[in-house]
Amino acid sequence: MLQTIKKNISVIPTVPAHVAEGSQQSKLLRVAAYCRVSTLQEQQESSYEAQVNHYREKIQNHPGWKLAGIYADDGKSATSTKKRLDFQAMIEDCMAGKIDMVLTKSISRFARNTVDALTNIRKLKEKNIPVIFEKESINTMEGSGELLLTILSSQAQEESRNISENCHWGIVRKFEEGKVMVNHSRFLGYTKDKDGNLVIVPEEAQLVRRIYKLYLEGNSSYRIKRILEAEGIPTVTGKKTWSATTIDRMLSNEKYMGDALQQKTYTVDFLTKKKVKNNGIVPQYYIENDHEAIIPKELFYRVQEEKARRAAIYKPAVKRKNGLQKGKYSGKYVLSNLLYCGECGQPYRRQVWSKYGVKQAVWRCDNRLKNGKKRCKYSPTLKEKTLHTAIMTAINSVAEDQGR
Known part of the structure; x- marks a missing residue:
C-alpha cells in the first residue's frame, strides 16, 4: 500500500513587468493621462486646460505613480482616432514600453467608435497596460472590463450618431430659412x-x-x-x-x-x-x-x-477597339474651334510642318490627323498664312463698305 504524501503548495505573487530590482524609482507606475474636448459647450463646462491640470496634479500627488505624460487633443472628433495626433502618440509610447497605465475621464473621451476603442484597448492589454475609465469605474485588465466596455462604447457610438443627426437636422433647418453656410x-x-x-x-x-x-x-x-x-x-x-x-x-x-x-x-x-x-x-x-x-x-x-460648348469637343468622336478617342480643347490660337471639317464635322487643329529647315503652320482636320484617310478622305490642309490673308481681306472689305 502506497503511503500518501502531503503536498506543500506555495503561491508566488505576481511581479509587475515594470518593477526592477534595486531601484525605488523603477517601482513607480509610469502613468499617462488622455484628455479631449471637441465642442464649445464642453470647453465651457470642463475645459481642455482643466482636464490637463486635473490629471497632472492627480498623478504627481499619488505616492506610487510617476507622470509619464499628458496626451491631449483639443477640438478633435471622437468618432475616429486617425486625426487625433496625441492619441496616436500615446498608443505608440505604450507599445514602446514608456507607459504602464493610462487614465482617462470616460469612454466617450477615449473613443465613440466601438471598433477603435476595443482595438486599441486590446493592443494595450497585450502589453499588460490597463486603461482606467474614471466615470464608468472600469479597469480594462479586470475580467468584466471588456464586456462593460463593449456595451458602454456601443452606447457612446450611438450617442455620436445622434449628435451627428441632430447637427445635420439643424443645418438643414438653416438651409430652409435661406441661411448660407460657406467656408x-x-x-x-x-x-x-x-x-x-x-x-x-x-x-x-x-x-x-x-x-x-x-x-x-x-x-x-x-x-x-x-x-x-x-x-x-x-x-x-x-x-x-x-x-x-x-x-x-x-x-x-x-x-x-x-x-x-x-x-x-x-x-x-x-x-x-x-x-x-x-x-x-x-x-x-x-x-x-x-x-x-x-x-x-x-x-x-x-x-x-462657353463651358458647355468646349465640353462638346471632349465628347467621343471616334470609336476604337480599346475605347473612345476624345478631342481636346485649345483656345491658344485665334482660329481655334472656329474651323470645322466640311466632310466629318470635326474641328481643325494647328500643326507645324518643317521641310528643308523651313517651318510652316497649317490647319488640318483632327479626325484625319488621328485616323488618316480611313475616317476623312478629302479634307484639305489649310496654310495658316493663307487663312490669315483671307480673313484680313474680308475684314478690310467690310470696313470699306461701312465707310462709304
Whole structure:
C-alpha cells in the first residue's frame, strides 16, 4: 500500500513587468493621462486646460505613480482616432514600453467608435497596460472590463450618431430659412461680416473677374493657371501653385453671381465623415440673390454656355477597339474651334510642318490627323498664312463698305 504524501503548495505573487530590482524609482507606475474636448459647450463646462491640470496634479500627488505624460487633443472628433495626433502618440509610447497605465475621464473621451476603442484597448492589454475609465469605474485588465466596455462604447457610438443627426437636422433647418453656410477662409473674393453674411473682398474680387474674362477670351483653365503662376499671383490660401480644377470650379460657382446652392455634398458615414457629391440623394436648396454678386448673371451664364460648348469637343468622336478617342480643347490660337471639317464635322487643329529647315503652320482636320484617310478622305490642309490673308481681306472689305 502506497503511503500518501502531503503536498506543500506555495503561491508566488505576481511581479509587475515594470518593477526592477534595486531601484525605488523603477517601482513607480509610469502613468499617462488622455484628455479631449471637441465642442464649445464642453470647453465651457470642463475645459481642455482643466482636464490637463486635473490629471497632472492627480498623478504627481499619488505616492506610487510617476507622470509619464499628458496626451491631449483639443477640438478633435471622437468618432475616429486617425486625426487625433496625441492619441496616436500615446498608443505608440505604450507599445514602446514608456507607459504602464493610462487614465482617462470616460469612454466617450477615449473613443465613440466601438471598433477603435476595443482595438486599441486590446493592443494595450497585450502589453499588460490597463486603461482606467474614471466615470464608468472600469479597469480594462479586470475580467468584466471588456464586456462593460463593449456595451458602454456601443452606447457612446450611438450617442455620436445622434449628435451627428441632430447637427445635420439643424443645418438643414438653416438651409430652409435661406441661411448660407460657406467656408469663407478658402473662398476667393468673399469673407464674412460679424453677422455671418458674405461680403466682397475688393482685391480678391478683381482677380475673380479677371479669371472669368480670361476664360471668355479663349483661355482654358490650365492656361489661366499658368498665367497666374507666371505673374506670381498667390492663391487664396497663399500658395504659389494654382489648380486648374479649382479654377474650373470657380467658373461654375453660382455664389459669384450672388446665389447659393446648398448641400452640394452629403456625409455618407458619420464615423468616417466621408462626403460624396449629392446627385439627388438628399434635397438641395437654391437661394437666389443671397449676397452681393462679383460676376453679373449675364456674364456668368455666358461662361456656362462657353463651358458647355468646349465640353462638346471632349465628347467621343471616334470609336476604337480599346475605347473612345476624345478631342481636346485649345483656345491658344485665334482660329481655334472656329474651323470645322466640311466632310466629318470635326474641328481643325494647328500643326507645324518643317521641310528643308523651313517651318510652316497649317490647319488640318483632327479626325484625319488621328485616323488618316480611313475616317476623312478629302479634307484639305489649310496654310495658316493663307487663312490669315483671307480673313484680313474680308475684314478690310467690310470696313470699306461701312465707310462709304
